[in-house]
Amino acid sequence: MSPTKDRNLILAFESSCDETSVAVIEDGHKILSNIVATQIKSHQRFGGVVPEVASRHHIEEVTLCIKDALSEAAVTYADLDAVAVTYGPGLVGALLIGVTAAKTVAFAHDLPLIPVNHMAGHIYAARYVEPIEFPAMALLVSGGHTELVYMPAENEFEIIGETRDDAAGEAYDKVGRVMGVNYPAGKTVDEWAHQGHDSFKFPRAMEKDDNFDFSFSGLKSAFINTTHHADQIGETLNKQDLSASFQQAVVDVLAEKTQRALSDYPVKQLILAGGVAANLGLRERLEQDLQHNPTTHLVKAPLNLCGDNAAMIGAFAYVAYKHGVFADATLNADPSLEFDWLANSVK
Amino acid sequence: MKILAIESSNRPLSVAVLEDQTVLAAVTVTVHQKHAEYLLPEIERLMGMAGMQPSDLDRVVVAAGPGSYTGIRLAVTTAKTLAATLDIDLVAVSSLATLAANVPVEGALVAPMFDARNQNVFAGLYRIKQGQPVSEIADAHTSVADFLSEVKEYGEPIWFLGDAGHFAESIQTTVSAATPQVSPWLNLPQAATIGLLGATMTPVADVDHFVPNYLRLTQAEADWRAKNPGRDAESYVEKI
Ligand SMILES: [Zn+2]
Numbered sequence: 339m340s341p342t343k344d345r346n347l348i349l350a351f352e353s354s355c356d357e358t359s360v361a362v363i364e365d366g367h368k369i370l371s372n373i374v375a376t377q378i379k380s381h382q383r384f385g386g387v388v389p390e391v392a393s394r395h396h397i398e399e400v401t402l403c404i405k406d407a408l409s410e411a412a413v414t415y416a417d418l419d420a421v422a423v424t425y426g427p428g429l430v431g432a433l434l435i436g437v438t439a440a441k442t443v444a445f446a447h448d449l450p451l452i453p454v455n456h457m458a459g460h461i462y463a464a465r466y467v468e469p470i471e472f473p474a475m476a477l478l479v480s481g482g483h484t485e486l487v488y489m490p491a492e493n494e495f496e497i498i499g500e501t502r503d504d505a506a507g508e509a510y511d512k513v514g515r516v517m518g519v520n521y522p523a524g525k526t527v528d529e530w531a532h533q534g535h536d537s538f539k540f541p542r543a544m545e546k547d548d549n550f551d552f553s554f555s556g557l558k559s560a561f562i563n564t565t566h567h568a569d570q571i572g573e574t575l576n577k578q579d580l581s582a583s584f585q586q587a588v589v590d591v592l593a594e595k596t597q598r599a600l601s602d603y604p605v606k607q608l609i610l611a612g613g614v615a616a617n618l619g620l621r622e623r624l625e626q627d628l629q630h631n632p633t634t635h636l637v638k639a640p641l642n643l644c645g646d647n648a649a650m651i652g653a654f655a656y657v658a659y660k661h662g663v664f665a666d667a668t669l670n671a672d673p674s675l676e677f678d679w680l681a682n683s684v685k
Numbered sequence: 686m687k688i689l690a691i692e693s694s695n696r697p698l699s700v701a702v703l704e705d706q707t708v709l710a711a712v713t714v715t716v717h718q719k720h721a722e723y724l725l726p727e728i729e730r731l732m733g734m735a736g737m738q739p740s741d742l743d744r745v746v747v748a749a750g751p752g753s754y755t756g757i758r759l760a761v762t763t764a765k766t767l768a769a770t771l772d773i774d775l776v777a778v779s780s781l782a783t784l785a786a787n788v789p790v791e792g793a794l795v796a797p798m799f800d801a802r803n804q805n806v807f808a809g810l811y812r813i814k815q816g817q818p819v820s821e822i823a824d825a826h827t828s829v830a831d832f833l834s835e836v837k838e839y840g841e842p843i844w845f846l847g848d849a850g851h852f853a854e855s856i857q858t859t860v861s862a863a864t865p866q867v868s869p870w871l872n873l874p875q876a877a878t879i880g881l882l883g884a885t886m887t888p889v890a891d892v893d894h895f896v897p898n899y900l901r902l903t904q905a906e907a908d909w910r911a912k913n914p915g916r917d918a919e920s921y922v923e924k925i
Contacts (some may be wrong), residue, residue, distance in 0.1 A: 339906055339915045356920075374924065374925050375922050375923070375924050375925075376922065376923060376924075376925050377921065377922050379921045379922070379923065380921030380922060383905075383909050383913075383921070384905045384909065388903060388905040388906075390903045390905075391756060391905060391906060392753070394759060394896070394899070394903070395921075395922050397758055397761065397762055397896055397897070398894065398896055398922065399763075399894065400762065400766065400921060401765055401766055401769035401770075402698075402894075404766075404769065405769070405893070408922075415770070431754075434755065434758065434759065434762075435758065435762055437721070438721065438725075438762040438763055439759075439762055442725065442762070442766040442767055442770065443766060443770050445725060445728070445729065445739060446739040446740075446766075446770045446771050447739075447770070448739075451825050453813055533693045543759050545869075554890065592887050599757065601794055625856075630752070644921070654919045657868045667725040667726045667729055668722045668723075668725075668726055670719060670721045670724075671721065678691055
């Protein structure tokens with residue numbers, strides 16, 4: 339940073355699944371630009387993300403996104419302090435496009451390269467609401483992940499619980515498909531849930547178990563069995579009630595485990611993040627649950643930053659930058675990258 | 686003109702740095718498996734040896750396919766990002782032509798082949814004219830049998846390169862004309878060769894929209910197009 343320069347600027351890349359995104363972030367909390375090229379319409383043709391198709395779209399979009407991000411932010415390469423990129427977890431071929439482009443830009447302009455864990459990025463979407471205070475807890479829910487992450491201090495992430503089978507978002511897509519809703523089904527199921535009632539009383543898996551892990555496969559099977567049985571006897575079930583019952587079961591399990599985690603780990607903030615954090619049912623439930631909690635304050639990732647985007651990557655990259663976490667030109671994609679488990683947690 | 690040339694279409698990884706028609710540094714490696722980890726460090730190392738900064742570059746030449754999808758995307762992403770971010774020329778060469786250019790015999794017919802599994806190949810036929818490979822049969826994804834019966838019609842000796850060894854028997858029984866004995870060296874792509882070829886070629890007009898030459902749709906896309914004729918021109922990616 340030059341002595342006259344009073345702001346930190348990071349060019350951040352994200353390409354772990356079906357969004358190509360490049361952002362310019364100032365001081366880790368101000369979005370100067372956040373370009374997102376989404377492929378959802380393409381994968382809807384196939385009913386879900388096809389990895390090779392995703393990789394082909396990323397390479398079509400990546401340099402256009404860089405140009406748009408710089409011009410919208412009204413900055414040049416000379417103004418930048420670093421380049422950051424998601425290197426995992428995600429689809430390996432998709433990750434590689436962002437990693438390769440980011441490495442190349444860093445090399446071409448002699449900038450440091452910051453490797454970012456995609457899930458840390460999701461958590462740091464909350465940084466655009468308010469500064470993160472430690473210790474903090476994050477409930478991370480997305481199409482690929484459902485986990486409780488304890489953050490004792492800045493740049494420290496420890497998993498205390500995770501899903502043992504399907505991720506919550508995955509379960510939404512599967513029950514959506516059964517009801518004839520195209521991927522991604524989360525938004526429609528959420529809407530229907532608000533118009534129906536929990537009349538089916540699906541099982542709440544592991545709600546009472548003595549750990550912080552989640553499971554959604556039993557719920558998914560119960561849902562499928564119920565609808566198959568109705569099909570066989572020629573009965574039509576109310577989609578709103580089915581959705582409400584499914585969502586209530588998901589939200590109950592997530593909220594119950596989160597409450598238990600909060601009582602074992604007193605934290606200043608509970609951060610709700612990840613693609614499923616856009617679910618209004620889940621947002622409302624956690625708001626209610628934490629309304630009267632005198633010590634823990636709920637921070638929900640902004641609705642427009644719950645899905646994958648490079649702004650969230652840039653927010654965490656600023657933390658990594660301050661901590662001197664850099665990668666060299668050998669950086670590779672790590673599709674199964676994950677946080678460490680908390681040393682003393684039950685696993 | 687300062688040129689960087691890169692090739693990672695298949696197992697070999699090849700990088701070269703040139704100034705006009707002079708090769709300053711070149712490397713071709715077949716032992717690496719993780720091209721993503723080695724490509725940029727090799728570029729850095731060779732440019733360092735040549736005393737070159739990224740900002741010195743005038744042109745990037747890339748072997749843009751066909752080949753392994755991941756391999757060609759790695760080379761093309763690196764090349765197009767460099768060209769876009771430094772605002773310099775991008776030149777694309779066929780990965781099969783890259784191999785054909787290894788044959789230094791004027792007038793020779795060359796058939797580079799990449800094994801695409803299940804008795805299929807990415808292959809093309811080239812004739813060497815004034816030291817450069819000129820396409821006779823366009824690069825395609827095809828069955829070995831179809832490709833061999835097509836090249837057989839020429840009734841001339843043909844240099845089979847690349848993964849041709851995987852199909853030695855078929856080549857021997859199908860193609861009657863003598864096939865020259867090939868040194869294993871000629872089966873390896875040389876980035877220096879495309880650097881030399883690319884120095885005088887016309888650069889890509891639109892770097893941002895440049896993509897690898899896969900020569901094959903994904904299965905999902907092919908199935909979808911068969912069911913939805915005439916809808917493949919629509920745009921399926923949108924800025925939000
Ligand atoms: Zn995500």
